[in-house]
Amino acid sequence: MSQVLDHQLADWRSHALKLENEVRKVIVGQDKAIHLMNIAIFARGHVLLEGGVGVGKTTLLQSITRGIGGAYERIEGTVDLMPNDLIYHTFLGADGRPQIDEGPLLRAGENLSVFFFNEINRARPQVHALMLRVMAERHLHAFKREYRLPHMLVFADRNQVEKNETFEIPSAARDRFMMEIPIEIPSDRELRKSLMFDTRYQHAEDLTQQVEPEILHFDQLNDFSRTIQSHVRASDAIKEYALDLWEATQHPEKFGVKMDSVDAHRLIHTGASPRGMGMLLKAARVHAWLKERDSLYPEDLHAVFHEIVAHRLVFHSMYEMRRTALSRELTSRIIDAVAVPAKA
Template structure:
């Protein structure tokens, strides 16, 4: 019991305040997308990467730029094209005639925030150059391993409608993305506000940073301290294992996906002011963290099912653990800590 109380005393509402500042700042540019911004912050604090997938013109690139400006971190944008080479991403060594030696010139991957625009237009060879950077936060060039800056976030965009001249991401690379997010069209009121906001000024150019690298790294460490009830952790595991036994799924969630859902759920709880994870956190994050890791059987596709529908069926058929007295006490303790 003492161990649980010690964990409960680690409530850090600085995480929630950090999320509020970032959310408000990004919302000055991106209208009516608070839920998407929250998920983007979850990925950042979980030390994961995001695949933004939607039709052209809904603000995928603008969202990535607004996040980078809000963090006061180095930022680079890469345009996916069929002639993009791995060296264009990682950097190259060239011979400097002045010093008579080879000098390494870092590529755009050596930045805190990297935007890969239209990633599915790059060839598989160029896409593969991202794997080591995304998974291990390092790049090996000419037998020398070079670390990447921390925090490190890759935001990739792709258009799921236009398929001509594209190279679909393989499952191994999709599994490196913590989550896949759609943006969707804004509501009529939000689009009207968008017209007025961009008619009067360019909000992105006026955006000021509200966080720095140290704040993000500190938040990433704090998230690992959140309390997990055994029943809640078992619920997460049951969901993941159900994807491996479902008749409509030929490839279920990998252990990497299990860890991704654990980190994301903890981050989601933290930005909402809690130092413990609820089953609702897992249910909220499961569609965006797990769906892109699933591969359906031919039978499932013939039934016009998609991964999101199958995952929703698994969520509905999996028993949710009820709140226990320990968790109720923990909730009251957190509420008291939140009061001034």
């Protein structure tokens, strides 16, 4: 039985790494983001994407969907978007009469694997409420029937430039997302030159077609994710270390955390939630599995710590405008300050 499990774990790992390599062929300069999204896929966690306009988020998600199989759906956040727009849409039929059809959340049914909510903070809070409920429950009642969405992962991005007609996602809602992953413009000059002058990057649909289809089986990921979680173990030392990291997000002064431009004690209003720390361990186990280990090391927690914890931290209001920079500094200082166990 152990040999069968080891073979299954190795086979899925090879396919997971192949997915990363295939997506890297068409999405340049985003290796870390692709790796983190791969972790989220196997940890079965929803993702916030942090990045500006035109950095390739849509092409990246379509490429990943092609690699894992299943259906891809997308909706644009607008100030006039209503909850029902996610569930159904109306149109005039051939006979000139109004018709009702399933909307983007329901159209693919159980085959929906990736749902992209673009500029989610342009949508009103009642739209957020519906989306967050579906994310948590993965089913919805409509058209007098129950729609199950067991394989759906939600990726959402926020417009972080414009403030007019936006409705920021509250901290309790952000906590529903496993990670917030930055999608940044590559800093390497040669990569920038390729993005500007290599004409293949001007045709997103052709790019995604270069990814080998169905490297993974989207409808088997839930079961295999549970296999990973039960396979990768955590020692008592790692458990204590994870608890210290959690406490440091709540009371950084207890661990001697110091920041350059602000008192860390005055910065934090609320630290990471129990849900967030549970997600940290889930993602860390996936990272360990991808590194061919069956036990957790501190580096597995470090690899996903910022992306899982930062968006969950609630700062005092005077610091919210500097959230991105301050959260990155704080999570780095926590990792530096909290003592790593001598033996994992």
